[in-house]
Amino acid sequence: xxxxxxxxxxxxxxxxxxxxxxxxxxxxxxxxxxxxxxxxxxxxxxxxxxxxxxxxxxxxxxxxxxxxxxxxxxxxxxxxxxxxxxxxxxxxxxxxxxxxxxxxxxxxxxxxxxxxxxxxxxxxxxxxxxxxxxxxxxxxxxxxxxxxxxxxxxxxxxxxxxxxxxxxxxxxxxxxxxxxxxxxxxxxxxxxxxxxxxxxxxxxxxxxxxxxxxxxxxxxxxxxxxxxxxxxxxxxxxxxxxxxxxxxxxxxxxxxxxxxxxxxxxxxxxxxxxxxxxxxxxxxxxxxxxxxxxxx
Amino acid sequence: xxxxxxxxxxxxxxxxxxxxxxxxxxxxxxxxxxxxxxxxxxxxxxxxxxxxxxxxxxxxxxxxxxxxxxxxxxxxxxxxxxxxxxxxxxxxxxxxxxxxxxxxxxxxxxxxxxxxxxxxxxxxxxxxxxxxxxxxxxxxxxxxxxxxxxxxxxxxxxxxxxxxxxxxxxxxxxxxxxxxxxxxxxxxxxxxxxxxxxxxxxxxxxxxxxxxxxxxxxxxxxxxxxxxxxxxxxxxxxxxxxxxxxxxxxxxxxxxxxxxxxxxxxxxxxxxxxxxxxxxxxxxxxxxxx
Numbered sequence: 342x343x344x345x346x347x348x349x350x351x352x353x354x355x356x357x358x359x360x361x362x363x364x365x366x367x368x369x370x371x372x373x374x375x376x377x378x379x380x381x382x383x384x385x386x387x388x389x390x391x392x393x394x395x396x397x398x399x400x401x402x403x404x405x406x407x408x409x410x411x412x413x414x415x416x417x418x419x420x421x422x423x424x425x426x427x428x429x430x431x432x433x434x435x436x437x438x439x440x441x442x443x444x445x446x447x448x449x450x451x452x453x454x455x456x457x458x459x460x461x462x463x464x465x466x467x468x469x470x471x472x473x474x475x476x477x478x479x480x481x482x483x484x485x486x487x488x489x490x491x492x493x494x495x496x497x498x499x500x501x502x503x504x505x506x507x508x509x510x511x512x513x514x515x516x517x518x519x520x521x522x523x524x525x526x527x528x529x530x531x532x533x534x535x536x537x538x539x540x541x542x543x544x545x546x547x548x549x550x551x552x553x554x555x556x557x558x559x560x561x562x563x564x565x566x567x568x569x570x571x572x573x574x575x576x577x578x579x580x581x582x583x584x585x586x587x588x589x590x591x592x593x594x595x596x597x598x599x600x601x602x603x604x605x606x607x608x609x610x611x612x613x614x615x616x617x618x619x620x621x622x623x624x625x626x627x628x629x630x631x632x633x634x635x636x637x
Numbered sequence: 638x639x640x641x642x643x644x645x646x647x648x649x650x651x652x653x654x655x656x657x658x659x660x661x662x663x664x665x666x667x668x669x670x671x672x673x674x675x676x677x678x679x680x681x682x683x684x685x686x687x688x689x690x691x692x693x694x695x696x697x698x699x700x701x702x703x704x705x706x707x708x709x710x711x712x713x714x715x716x717x718x719x720x721x722x723x724x725x726x727x728x729x730x731x732x733x734x735x736x737x738x739x740x741x742x743x744x745x746x747x748x749x750x751x752x753x754x755x756x757x758x759x760x761x762x763x764x765x766x767x768x769x770x771x772x773x774x775x776x777x778x779x780x781x782x783x784x785x786x787x788x789x790x791x792x793x794x795x796x797x798x799x800x801x802x803x804x805x806x807x808x809x810x811x812x813x814x815x816x817x818x819x820x821x822x823x824x825x826x827x828x829x830x831x832x833x834x835x836x837x838x839x840x841x842x843x844x845x846x847x848x849x850x851x852x853x854x855x856x857x858x859x860x861x862x863x864x865x866x867x868x869x870x871x872x873x874x875x876x877x878x879x880x881x882x883x884x885x886x887x888x889x890x891x892x893x894x895x896x897x898x899x900x901x902x903x904x905x906x907x908x909x910x911x912x913x914x915x916x917x918x919x920x921x922x923x924x925x926x927x
Contacts, residue, residue, distance in 0.1 A: 476902050478865045482887035570737045596745050603738030611733040
């Protein structure tokens with residue numbers, strides 16, 4: 342049986358090829374990709390892009406933004422623009438590392454809890470509740486203060502704080518997918534737990550967890566820079582954005598010292614949130630903005 | 638030996654279960670231990686710092702609920718129009734802004750440049766605090782009829798409260814929008830419109846009322862966000878609240894104080910979630926019956 346030809350109205354943007362049409366339909370995703378891509382590019386090529394050494398001090402302190410120093414100079418005469426560019430080398434890889442670690446730990450633990458249930462489930466989920474009971478920032482502050490204020494410990498503290506949300510989501514998904522007939526039959530056929538989890542369950546968990554992880558990247562940048570702002574992350578000579586804003590609070594009248602590092606945090610987080618939200622549209626229609634379902 | 642005397646004084650030479658038992662025993666008697674940093678009982682410290690944060694948090698959440706719900710309703714009504722798309726960006730922007738950064742920028746603009754609002758602290762240095770009733774300066778001053786003091790306290794409150802509200806505005810816009818969209822295409826809404834009811838009345842009386850339970854759920858989350866934000870914002874605004882206390886006790890590893898703050902936050906969180914459950918029944922009588 343042949344399908345009768347229906348004349349399709351071709352819109353002008355559709356004729357321009359698939360890329361242009363994708364950009365037209367998902368402007369947020371494209372904006373997010375472009376901004377995030379630009380920052381990743383900056384992070385990789387910071388030494389080539391930065392006009393000055395981010396640590397080099399000079400006698401020209403508190404110079405307002407000008408052609409010589411796009412973002413001005415700080416209290417030690419360091420070039421704020423170069424420091425912001427170099428800051429990407431800290432914040433972006435650390436956020437990626439943090440989310441990956443939290444996802445691996447939380448995901449594995451949650452999958453095991455959901456698959457086996459019983460005592461394992463009870464133990465894992467109660468430990469997750471224990472972490473949830475604390476306000477995240479207070480727990481993270483205590484951990485970094487106890488271990489010593491370094492970037493590594495700040496990441497560690499935030500992993501401890503953020504793995505439970507992944508464990509919870511993955512556990513819930515594994516529980517619901519585990520009921521499906523094809524999973525039950527795989528188990529009845531005597532497939533190992535590991536095989537069932539990886540081959541049959543994981544693909545179903547992938548989408549929602551990817552959305553969560555992308556949105557969490559933004560949060561990771563916010564929390565990491567927040568800890569550094571409080572003096573619990575990156576230490577003074579390091580060009581870190583949160584620490585840059587903290588510097589700005591001390592030299593209040595020289596607005597450029599704090600404003601530009603903060604703007605960097607804002608644009609990076611916004612880009613990750615644009616991406617995460619667009620992914621949610623594509624992968625999780627239930628809670629997407631364009632469908633307007635239940636936002637959970 | 639000093640170390641041994643110290644360990645004995647705080648009961649650290651006893652087995653852990655005994656220590657925990659002692660802690661619980663003291664806790665139920667309202668004794669949270671002594672802060673090693675301020676050398677005063679943690680319960681007294683909390684009593685001193687909580688009102689400052691409470692004043693900030695209440696105003697901030699009220700603002701966030703009002704603005705967030707309004708924006709959410711507008712986005713839902715104008716669904717898929719330009720306004721909706723712009724509000725999506727506003728909502729995502731709200732949750733993307735580093736709180737400590739907007740605090741700094743807004744202080745610079747509204748205090749340092751424009752001088753519209755006072756800078757740091759709860760009152761101007763020359764203003765004496767009002768007599769203590771609730772610890773909330775605006776309320777205390779109003780009770781005592783010191784209107785100039787109340788006005789001053791309110792001016793000090795505006796900037797940090799708005800800064801703290803930014804994240805929750807983004808969150809509430811999103812939740813309200815999807816909650817409204819879920820009910821807006823129902824038959825009873827169409828019926829209300831069909832009988833010629835003006836659109837604002839339809840939205841407020843029929844749509845918003847039905848959407849309220851799902852929005853109220855987020856209030857607990859909004860409170861958690863305000864607590865996180867308070868740690869950062871109080872730091873910048875020199876606001877003598879629980880956020881600063883948490884920061885100082887965490888960085889000095891003042892364990893009794895950390896435990897006290899965590900307990901307080903947990904209790905407030907439970908109380909808020911309980912109130913939310915009660916509110917459900919008020920908003921939606923069907924829940925009360927079942």
